[in-house]
Amino acid sequence: MELAQNSYPIVVERGVLDRLSALTDTKRKVLVVTDDGVPEKWVRKVLAQFPKAAAVTVAQGEGAKSFPVFQSLCEKLLSLRFTRSDAVIALGGGVVGDLAGFAAASYMRGIGFINLPTTVLSQVDSSIGGKVAINLNGIKNCVGAFYQPELVAVDLDTLSTLPPRHISNGLVEAVKAGLLGDSGLFELFEAEGIESRMEEIIHRSLAVKRSVVEQDAREKNLRKLLNLGHTIGHGVESVYGLEGGGQLLHGEAVAVGMLPMLDGEALKSRVEQVFAKLSIDPHFPYDRERVAQAIASDKKAHGDKITVVRVREPGEAYLEELSLGELQERVRKLA
Ligand SMILES: NC(=O)c1ccc[n+]([C@@H]2O[C@H](COP(=O)([O-])OP(=O)(O)OC[C@H]3O[C@@H](n4cnc5c(N)ncnc54)[C@H](O)[C@@H]3O)[C@@H](O)[C@H]2O)c1
Numbered sequence: 001m002e003l004a005q006n007s008y009p010i011v012v013e014r015g016v017l018d019r020l021s022a023l024t025d026t027k028r029k030v031l032v033v034t035d036d037g038v039p040e041k042w043v044r045k046v047l048a049q050f051p052k053a054a055a056v057t058v059a060q061g062e063g064a065k066s067f068p069v070f071q072s073l074c075e076k077l078l079s080l081r082f083t084r085s086d087a088v089i090a091l092g093g094g095v096v097g098d099l100a101g102f103a104a105a106s107y108m109r110g111i112g113f114i115n116l117p118t119t120v121l122s123q124v125d126s127s128i129g130g131k132v133a134i135n136l137n138g139i140k141n142c143v144g145a146f147y148q149p150e151l152v153a154v155d156l157d158t159l160s161t162l163p164p165r166h167i168s169n170g171l172v173e174a175v176k177a178g179l180l181g182d183s184g185l186f187e188l189f190e191a192e193g194i195e196s197r198m199e200e201i202i203h204r205s206l207a208v209k210r211s212v213v214e215q216d217a218r219e220k221n222l223r224k225l226l227n228l229g230h231t232i233g234h235g236v237e238s239v240y241g242l243e244g245g246g247q248l249l250h251g252e253a254v255a256v257g258m259l260p261m262l263d264g265e266a267l268k269s270r271v272e273q274v275f276a277k278l279s280i281d282p283h284f285p286y287d288r289e290r291v292a293q294a295i296a297s298d299k300k301a302h303g304d305k306i307t308v309v310r311v312r313e314p315g316e317a318y319l320e321e322l323s324l325g326e327l328q329e330r331v332r333k334l335a
């Protein structure tokens, strides 16, 4: 990732978790943050390489992106007398990455941060780009920062323990990347043998995101493209997501939000077929009115103008600005 400040390597390599000493200073103190759904064997691999490591395991799930858990991490860093020359390591999915990254960004105004993503979603998307956050009063990512990691190391071997539903969930973000900026990546999903192309899928998804972030790290304009499917998707997620006791994962909700953003029936049907292959239901029957309301409360934190991302054809996306009312009207009218 080449940025004006704080550039960093993104290493995608099988077995890289065993070779961290070649990539970073393993002599300093590190706090490895993980959750209780991440298999022990991945945690042990990482701890084995840092003689001065401590570990914190938080409860799995979106609930960990909260002030109490954030505070407990900061307290842990303080009790272990971490300084700016030490580092926080996130080992897990997007939840652990967002939470640990925000602790790293905040403690002592910022200490080292290494992201070791272990879910498809975090490997194709959330681990790069420097957005870190926790939730507040039901508003996702309400409190956070732009804080770039100093290293991202993606080990595909960790996906061997990930449940199939989470594989598909994460691949929605890769489909998104294809639709935004790499038609060949989208076409990989239309061909046979997605499982055998995982390495290429991860590479190409990260390449799309990296290119966008390099041009607009702080989301002034272009980076908004990465929100394809997320405007309605976040609304759906806040009503039907796991946090509210519902049933949809992040990527699954984003798929629902993506379909209305596609121009023309031909493209829609291609994307529907890809989602069917992934066992993702983009037609999840949600309550239009409740989701329209949820979008409104989500947007309070963002102002009245909403930029949605539309796709003309795979690899060709554009931004459209709407008022909140217009967007809500569209959601209410969706068949
Ligand atoms: N910062 C960003 O740019 C960005 C982008 C997209 C999403 N996100 C955030 O990411 C989060 C979702 O991330 P996620 O989908 O990775 O969910 P997650 O972090 O909750 O992980 C999903 C589940 O998989 C388990 N798990 C993790 N690695 C595993 C492994 N290798 N084997 C078996 N189980 C494993 C976890 O314990 C968890 O139960 C959301 O909070 C979302 O807001 C952030």
Ligand SMILES: [Zn+2]
Binding pocket: 173, 230, 250, 254
């Ligand atoms: Zn997302």
